[in-house]
Amino acid sequence: MTTYMNFIDNEWTAAYDGRTIEVLDPSTGEAFAQIARSGGSEVGRAVQAARHAFDGEWGGMAPAARSRLLFRISQALLDHVDELAALEQRDTGKPTGQARADALAAARYFEFYAGAVDKLHGQTIPYPQEFTVLTLREPHGVTGHIVPWNYPLQIFGRSVAASLAAGNACVVKPAEDACLSLLRVAQIAADTGLPAGALNIVTGLGAEAGAALAGHPGIDHISFTGSPQTGQAVQQAATANFVPVTMELGGKSPQIVFSDADIDAALPVLLSSIVQNAGQTCSAGSRLLVQRAIYSDVVGRLSELFQATRTGAAADDPDCGPLINARQLARVQGYLQEADEAGISVAARGQLDANAPGGGFYQVPVLLGDVPPDHRLAQEEIFGPVLCAIPFDTEEEALRIANSTAYGLVAAVWTQDGARQFRLARQLRAGQVFINNYGAAGGVELPFGGSGQSGYGREKGVEALYGFTKLKTVAVRHGRS
Ligand code: NAD
Numbered sequence: 261m262t263t264y265m266n267f268i269d270n271e272w273t274a275a276y277d278g279r280t281i282e283v284l285d286p287s288t289g290e291a292f293a294q295i296a297r298s299g300g301s302e303v304g305r306a307v308q309a310a311r312h313a314f315d316g317e318w319g320g321m322a323p324a325a326r327s328r329l330l331f332r333i334s335q336a337l338l339d340h341v342d343e344l345a346a347l348e349q350r351d352t353g354k355p356t357g358q359a360r361a362d363a364l365a366a367a368r369y370f371e372f373y374a375g376a377v378d379k380l381h382g383q384t385i386p387y388p389q390e391f392t393v394l395t396l397r398e399p400h401g402v403t404g405h406i407v408p409w410n411y412p413l414q415i416f417g418r419s420v421a422a423s424l425a426a427g428n429a430c431v432v433k434p435a436e437d438a439c440l441s442l443l444r445v446a447q448i449a450a451d452t453g454l455p456a457g458a459l460n461i462v463t464g465l466g467a468e469a470g471a472a473l474a475g476h477p478g479i480d481h482i483s484f485t486g487s488p489q490t491g492q493a494v495q496q497a498a499t500a501n502f503v504p505v506t507m508e509l510g511g512k513s514p515q516i517v518f519s520d521a522d523i524d525a526a527l528p529v530l531l532s533s534i535v536q537n538a539g540q541t542c543s544a545g546s547r548l549l550v551q552r553a554i555y556s557d558v559v560g561r562l563s564e565l566f567q568a569t570r571t572g573a574a575a576d577d578p579d580c581g582p583l584i585n586a587r588q589l590a591r592v593q594g595y596l597q598e599a600d601e602a603g604i605s606v607a608a609r610g611q612l613d614a615n616a617p618g619g620g621f622y623q624v625p626v627l628l629g630d631v632p633p634d635h636r637l638a639q640e641e642i643f644g645p646v647l648c649a650i651p652f653d654t655e656e657e658a659l660r661i662a663n664s665t666a667y668g669l670v671a672a673v674w675t676q677d678g679a680r681q682f683r684l685a686r687q688l689r690a691g692q693v694f695i696n697n698y699g700a701a702g703g704v705e706l707p708f709g710g711s712g713q714s715g716y717g718r719e720k721g722v723e724a725l726y727g728f729t730k731l732k733t734v735a736v737r738h739g740r741s
Contacts, residue, residue, distance in 0.1 A: 262293045264439065266302055266463060267446040269309035270456035276301050281436055281465070286353030286582040287573040289619030295439045298464035303431070303472040306460035310402040310429035311478060313457030318429055319399075321455075323378040329453055330374030330425060336452045337367035337445065348413060348441045349574045352584060353621070356577040358537055362413040365704065366445065369417030372704045373425035373725070380426065380725050385733075392736045397729040399427035400504075401480035404473045406466075406494060407442070408486045409435035409584050410540040410643075415508075416442050418704065418719050419483040424458065426728035428481070432461045433473045435486075437584050439463045466490060477501050481728065484508065485542075488713040506717030506727050508709060510641040511669030513690070514547040514662040515698060518655075519554045521674035523561070525696065530558075530647075531565045533672075533698045535610075535625050538571075538580050539645035540588070542714075543670040545698055547638060548649045549658050555651040559629055562649075563608035571624045572613030580610060580645055582621040589621040592644030596626060599637055605629045607649065633661045641667070655680060663689045669714035672698045691718070 263280060265272040279297040284290065296302070313319065321329070337344065344363040348354055354362065382395035403423045407415050412434055420430050434442045439461070446461045462469050470490075474482060474497035484494045485508040498505045515533065517526055533545030550558045572578040583589045599606070607629035616622055625645035631638045638648045652658045662671060668689040674696055675681060685693045691710045694700060707723035709715060717727050 261291070264293060264295045264443050264463070266296050266298055266306070267443055267450075267461040268302070268306045269460065270450040270454075273302070273305070275299070275464070281463075283351060283440070284585065285350055286584055287575065287620045288617045289586070289621065292350065293440065295436070295463040297468070298462045299468040300472040302462050302464070303433075303469055303476055306431045306462045307402055307476050307478040309457035309460055310431050313455055314399075314401050314429040317455040318458040319427065326425070326427065327374050327377035330370050330377065330421065333449050333452045333454065334367045334370035334374060336448050337363070337370060340444070340448055341367065344413065344441050344444060347444055351440045352409060352412065352438050353574045353582040354537065355574050355579075355581045358581075359574070362411060363441070365702070366413040366417035369414075369421040369704050373421040376722060376725060377425045380729070382731070387735070390737055390739050392738065394734050396732040396734060397426075397726075398732055399729055401428060402478060403428040403430050403728065404476070404479040404482045405430055405432040406470055406473065406482065406484045406486060407432060407434045409438035410537060410542070412438040413441050413445070415485050416445065418724065419485070420459065422719065422724040423483070423728045426725050428728060429458045430460065431473060431479070432459070433470050434461065434463060436463065436465055470494075471497065474498060475500065479503055481505070483719070488715075491715060506709075506719060507715030508542070508717070508719060509713055509715035510643075510667060511542050511544070511710065511714050512547060512639065512641055512665045512667045513543055513545055513670040513672075514549055515545045515672040516549045516658045516662055516674065516684070517551065517554070517558060518673075518675040518677070518680070519551040520676045522676065522696070523554065523558060526674045527558075527561055527565060529698045530562055531569070534647040535569055535580050535645050538583050538623065539625070540584060540643050543692070543699065545670075545672060546642065546647060547662075548647055549652050549661055550649060551658070552651045552653050555649075559607050559627070559649050563627055566608035566610055566625050566627045569610035569625050570613055571610055571622055572616040573620065576613065578613060580625055583623055583644060584621070586621055588643065589623055592623050592642055592646065595637060595642045595644070595646065599628055602635065602637075604631055604635070604637065610645075633664060639665050655684070659684065659687055666713040667710065668712045669710035670694070670699075
């Protein structure tokens with residue numbers, strides 16, 4: 261069984277007391293590797309290495325050189341796409357197509373931010389003539405990145421590539437269920453020439469390594485992606501050190517389908533936005549609001565699509581792979597049991613492959629019909645392949661239901677009515693609104709983030725670079741000639 265160590269200062273480093281955590285394959289439930297179970301001392305070493313890099317070779321590198329290096333890392337990741345996708349698949353149970361898409365996305369983030377490095381600049385400010393006033397965009401210094409298990413490569417790519425591009429040195433704490441691909445990326449980056457200490461990966465449990473990173477006084481910025489509950493703990497730890505944080509949290513995102521919508525175009529998207537990654541997507545389209553005139557038609561046709569989905573082992577590239585672990589499976593099953601007890605009807609469920617291994621963490625996609633909008637199932641993030649269908653009569657009612665959860669991450673509107681498209685785009689509580697599509701293919705260019713319990717701050721796009729820098733104002737008083 262392979263043991264994966266921490267990657268600190270461009271070297272493999274075991275936890276100081278040699279403790280490890282077993283890594284399970286979600287498709288079989290069997291252990292196949294172990295990772296280091298680190299804590300405060302390993303986090304401390306990583307922060308020290310990052311500080312050294314920031315104060316040294318990495319921090320002093322000219323922007324154009326930093327840009328070229330990040331381009332080379334992007335290319336190196338592309339050269340290793342199959343290997344990274346295979347690691348990710350075994351570690352997280354992602355179907356082949358999704359695992360590959362995530363590895364490609366990580367390379368694309370490095371490419372995008374590589375191109376931005378030498379275009380990120382401050383401004384001059386009009387001021388009385390005896391002054392020249394300018395602003396400088398400076399890196400924070402050492403940034404901490406706490407990453408969840410659902411899209412490790414993508415979430416690492418979007419926050420770490422942006423942070424490195426802005427000139428920071430990074431310490432990353434991946435989720436204990438999804439470390440392997442990120443350790444490999446760090447090694448690839450080092451082999452490509454990233455100076456020691458610029459990117460460090462420390463593995464371990466959230467309550468140990470994660471908490472140590474969140475509360476470390478040597479961290480200058482934290483980018484957290486995960487659940488609102490953990491986000492609260494991270495925020496409190498950061499506050500004690502006056503450290504700014506970006507919070508990318510959960511969602512309960514609505515898709516609103518009006519009776520004038522192009523239903524043929526909408527149906528496959530309504531399905532894929534909840535089945536992708538077995539519904540373990542913060543921006544999953546997990547609430548389906550349908551205007552009553554077409555409600556039974558849409559639910560009926562969508563039911564056929566749900567019934568045709570195949571759930572099975574990740575390597576068989578099914579529509580729906582296993583959930584990440586037994587705890588997540590029990591959580592989703594608990595919600596489904598509650599639906600049953602509340603008399604909420606199952607409109608459709610998918611098929612489990614006959615050859616899906618018995619020990620895997622499988623949950624077939626489920627479409628629930630007529631879910632009361634204020635029920636827990638329609639309010640809370642299930643984080644599994646469960647879609648709640650809700651009928652509505654008017655635009656006002658749809659908007660009220662859509663905005664009625666504690667979240668505000670993503671929303672979609674399906675309608676041909678142009679005025680309604682803009683009205684709802686402005687009124688929906690969400691960081692991203694999609695009209696007649698969902699996710700716009702997830703482009704790295706599109707700023708992403710939420711409000712309420714979905715968090716705050718924006719990642720992705722050029723916008724993210726502002727979050728990974730701080731603005732300094734310089735006023736030079738030179739007098740008038
Ligand atoms: P989680 O909050 O349990 O864990 C996220 C990370 O935090 C992991 O690395 C974990 O080890 C670490 N952690 C746990 N306890 C900690 C502590 N006390 N201090 C510091 N770190 C700690 O979330 P998860 O179960 O891994 O991921 C699922 C959640 O993430 C869902 O709610 C999902 O919606 C959200 N998510 C959000 C986005 C987004 O961009 N908005 C993207 C992906 C996932």
